[in-house]
Amino acid sequence: xxxxVPVKRxxxxxxxxRAKADGSGxxxxxxxMSLNPFDEIALEAAIRLKEAxxxxxxxxxxxxxxxxxxxxRTALALGAxxxxxxxxxxxxxxxAVAKLLRAVVLREAPTLVICGKQAIDDDANQTGQMLxxxxxxxxxxxAAEIQLGEGRVDVVRETDGGTETLRLLLPAVITTDLRLNExxxxxxxxxxxxxxxxxxxLTPEELGVTVTPRLKTLRVQEPPxxxxxxKVDSVAALLARLKNEAKVI
Amino acid sequence: MENRILLVAELGSEGHLKSSIRSLxxxxxxxxxxxxxxxxxxxxxxxxxxxxxxxxxxRVLNGVGPTLADGLAEMLCAxxxxxxxxxxxxxxxxxVIGKNWMPRLAALExxxxxxxxxxxxxxxxxxxxxxxxSVWATVxxxxxxxxxxxxxxxxxxxxxxxxxxxxxxNLPCPEALPQSTRIAVHTHVQEGRPSLENARVVVSGxxxxxxxxxxxxxxxxxxxxLNAALGASRAAVDLGYAPxxxxxxxxxxxxxxxxxxxxxxxxxIQHLAGMQTSxxxxxxxxxxxxxxxxxxxxxxxxxxxVLVPELTAALQK
Ligand SMILES: Cc1cc2nc3c(=O)[nH]c(=O)nc-3n(C[C@H](O)[C@H](O)[C@H](O)COP(=O)(O)OP(=O)(O)OC[C@H]3O[C@@H](n4cnc5c(N)ncnc54)[C@H](O)[C@@H]3O)c2cc1C
Numbered sequence: 001x002x003x004x005v006p007v008k009r010x011x012x013x014x015x016x017x018r019a020k021a022d023g024s025g026x027x028x029x030x031x032x033m034s035l036n037p038f039d040e041i042a043l044e045a046a047i048r049l050k051e052a053x054x055x056x057x058x059x060x061x062x063x064x065x066x067x068x069x070x071x072x073r074t075a076l077a078l079g080a081x082x083x084x085x086x087x088x089x090x091x092x093x094x095x096a097v098a099k100l101l102r103a104v105v106l107r108e109a110p111t112l113v114i115c116g117k118q119a120i121d122d123d124a125n126q127t128g129q130m131l132x133x134x135x136x137x138x139x140x141x142x143a144a145e146i147q148l149g150e151g152r153v154d155v156v157r158e159t160d161g162g163t164e165t166l167r168l169l170l171p172a173v174i175t176t177d178l179r180l181n182e183x184x185x186x187x188x189x190x191x192x193x194x195x196x197x198x199x200x201x202l203t204p205e206e207l208g209v210t211v212t213p214r215l216k217t218l219r220v221q222e223p224p225x226x227x228x229x230x231k232v233d234s235v236a237a238l239l240a241r242l243k244n245e246a247k248v249i
Numbered sequence: 250m251e252n253r254i255l256l257v258a259e260l261g262s263e264g265h266l267k268s269s270i271r272s273l274x275x276x277x278x279x280x281x282x283x284x285x286x287x288x289x290x291x292x293x294x295x296x297x298x299x300x301x302x303x304x305x306x307x308r309v310l311n312g313v314g315p316t317l318a319d320g321l322a323e324m325l326c327a328x329x330x331x332x333x334x335x336x337x338x339x340x341x342x343x344x345v346i347g348k349n350w351m352p353r354l355a356a357l358e359x360x361x362x363x364x365x366x367x368x369x370x371x372x373x374x375x376x377x378x379x380x381x382x383s384v385w386a387t388v389x390x391x392x393x394x395x396x397x398x399x400x401x402x403x404x405x406x407x408x409x410x411x412x413x414x415x416x417x418x419n420l421p422c423p424e425a426l427p428q429s430t431r432i433a434v435h436t437h438v439q440e441g442r443p444s445l446e447n448a449r450v451v452v453s454g455x456x457x458x459x460x461x462x463x464x465x466x467x468x469x470x471x472x473x474x475l476n477a478a479l480g481a482s483r484a485a486v487d488l489g490y491a492p493x494x495x496x497x498x499x500x501x502x503x504x505x506x507x508x509x510x511x512x513x514x515x516x517x518i519q520h521l522a523g524m525q526t527s528x529x530x531x532x533x534x535x536x537x538x539x540x541x542x543x544x545x546x547x548x549x550x551x552x553x554x555v556l557v558p559e560l561t562a563a564l565q566k
Contacts, residue, residue, distance in 0.1 A: 016518055017380035026384055038500075094352070095361050118500065122379050124364045125348045129322065130356035138429030139322055141349050144493065154433060158493045160345045160446075160502070161262065164319075165434040172429065178500060179487060214361035219387040223378065226525065229546040231537075235559045238531065241547055246529045248450075248508040249475065249564075 002057045003046040004110040006101055007039040009071035010121040019220045026220055035071050038116025041176040044183040045146055046114050047079040054148045057081045059108060063100050065089050069199055076194035077186035083199045088211055096211040098130035103207035105135060117142055117175040128175035138168035142177040252282025252372055257329065257341040258300060260290045266299040268447055269342040271406030274303060276399050279369040280338055283307045289328060291318025301414035304407060308415050314422025319432045325350035326357060327423035333358055333394060343398035355396045362396040363388055367403035381499040382522040402505035402526060445478045445495055450508045453480035453497055454490065457513020457534065457553055464490035467557045468512065474564045480504065482514045498523035513553050516541025533557065
């Protein structure tokens, strides 16, 4: 059984994003980029299924310019067997990525696609669901637990009211939530080995997909700032402020 | 051109309409156009009656039947897709359910969608937080059908009721469940306290609480005194102090109560993303340099094990 894991390279989660002075986008130059944390969790889930003998191959895929190969190297170092790069210098929006993924799924015929539930840059939370729709596969988003069975997979999902378990017939798309697992770190020898592994290159044209952006970002700006607050020196002072000044209690 | 807007509502656990529908109405009003409200579920009796009295809407669409009870994405798409092109805009709340089905519909209809908006600039231009809310993007969506999820806390709910209940149209319920997907188990955490989404006050705890026992023993009485909902940071949820559905933040729930009290929470960007639009923020933390103090209106520096019981006792007086 083959598992496909799409990964995205994003601004590291420890860095606070800033708008460019002219509002044309987010300032990324010179800042640390990392794999999207949810994609690391997806990769970890796939690798564990392989280690448990339930999957035979883990294929990582990333779409974008040459820099996304860095993310694929990390995926290889973590344990992906192969890496596919869909090369494009276009701004790739979720629908376009879902179409690229669909085309790759038709070539690679994985039984399972595990994606992060959202990328922490655009926070869209769309791609996995869109892919499931395009393939007419079942979908389980926000996975907190994955149990593979014969021809099916049971997924515990985190919901607004608790959890629910979905039983999906394979093939299926799963998107990962934070508590599915704790991803491993890549070891130095594996990082070195990953540098020498081949990365297979594809293009949207070869895959027959038009990736022209549909949405247009007009402006990026800092959100409204809260006025600076104060420190109070006692519980009594806090309560007095909440009652008389803020009038919330 | 007159907009035709469909708002897809959600039901709470007792079958009542969730209050997020009133926020959707606020968002829809700034789009200007005719507004229909779609209610769906296994039993929509209460919700339909409530929806018919929402102010300023044209009609209620009722999708009711056993295949809709669990809110599977496949089923919601089967319900909404046949109607989709009658509308210029379809809006739903950016909840786990909304985020699950709407992108699926978008792909089926081959349109780009806009997630989690906090503002409407015009009928095709929306504002949405990106990068955990560190920046906001203004996005133009030229699609003829605009599919949008709405951050409810950013749109104060429309008040009041319509004069007469509007007409109801029953929709055909999708007949069979999808081949691919079944619900096996459904757990709902018992709610003794107000729900996080609607509470006027939220008491939220982080890693600083130290244990599940402390979380409940310290925060429970404070929450009861304030009639507050309990919330938590990711660290507190990961450590098992609190259930997953009370995580506040970029990847949890976004709340904006009148009063948010952050206790033993450092204030990582991902946490701030879920609470920084609260009206009043209080932080209790022993580290005077904790980032949570940058968004707190009132900060109290010290040991939460001392300060929280003191606060609860003072309120009880
Ligand atoms: C992809 C991704 C998504 C994330 N999503 C979320 C999210 O949705 N929500 C979220 O909250 N986090 C999220 N996080 C995690 C986030 O980055 C932080 O790790 C997390 O918020 C920290 O939780 P905390 O503040 O409880 O713990 P810590 O950062 O460890 O802070 C604990 C605080 O408690 C204080 N403290 C300790 N003991 C005491 C005491 N006795 N008295 C008073 N104060 C005390 C300390 O001074 C400290 O400030 C996400 C991270 C990633 C990578």
